[in-house]
Amino acid sequence: MADLTNRIEAVLAERVRPVLALHGGDISFASLEDNVVHVTLHGECVGCPAADMSMHLIVKEELLGALPELSDVVLDGGVSDELIAQAKLLMGHHKFSAPPPRLLPLAVANPAPAPCRQGGAA
Numbered sequence: 001m002a003d004l005t006n007r008i009e010a011v012l013a014e015r016v017r018p019v020l021a022l023h024g025g026d027i028s029f030a031s032l033e034d035n036v037v038h039v040t041l042h043g044e045c046v047g048c049p050a051a052d053m054s055m056h057l058i059v060k061e062e063l064l065g066a067l068p069e070l071s072d073v074v075l076d077g078g079v080s081d082e083l084i085a086q087a088k089l090l091m092g093h094h095k096f097s098a099p100p101p102r103l104l105p106l107a108v109a110n111p112a113p114a115p116c117r118q119g120g121a122a
Contacts, residue, residue, distance in 0.1 A: 001032070004032065004067070004069065005029070005032055007066075007067055008029055008032065008037055008063065008067065008070075009029055011062055011063055011066045011067065012027055012029060012039075012063075015062040015066070016058055016059055016062050016063075019054075019058050020041075020043075020045060020054065020058070023044055023045070023048075024043050024044030024045075025041060025042065025043045025044045025045030025046075025048070025051075025054070026041070026042040026043045026045070027039050027040065027041055027042065027045070027059065028040050028042060030076050034071070035069060035070050035071045035072075036070070036071055036072045036073070036074055037063055037070055037072070037073045037074065038074050038075075038076050039059060039073060039074070039075060039076065040075070040076045041054075041055070041075065051075075052075075055073075055075050059073055059075075060072075060073045
C-alpha cells in the first residue's frame with residue numbers, strides 16, 4: 001500500500017500539480033480506501049466553476065491512466081483548512097451586528113392611490 005501511495009503522490013506531483021498551478025490551484029492526496037483515491041483541491045481551485053471539469057479531465061484521467069489498479073478518484077467535498085483560515089481572517093476584521101429593520105408596514109410601502117379628481121378641483 002505504501003508503494004501505491006508513493007506512486008499516487010508521484011503522479012500528482014509530475015502530471016497534475018503543474019497543470020493546476022497554471023491557474024493558481026493545487027491538490028493534495030487525502031487518503032486511499034479500497035483502491036479509491038480521495039483528493040482535496042486548494043488555492044484557486046476551491047470554489048472554481050471549472051473544478052469539476054479539472055477533476056475529471058486532469059486528475060482522474062492522469063491517476064487512472066497511470067495506475068490501472070485504482071478504481072476511482074473522488075474529490076473530498078469538505079472545506080479545506082486554507083478556506084477556513086481565510087474565512088476566519090475575514091470575519092476577524094469585521095464586527096457583525098443585526099441589520100437594521102428595513103421592512104415598512106404594507107400601508108407605508110404601498111400606499112393606496114389617491115382618489116381621482118377629474119374635472120378640476122373640488
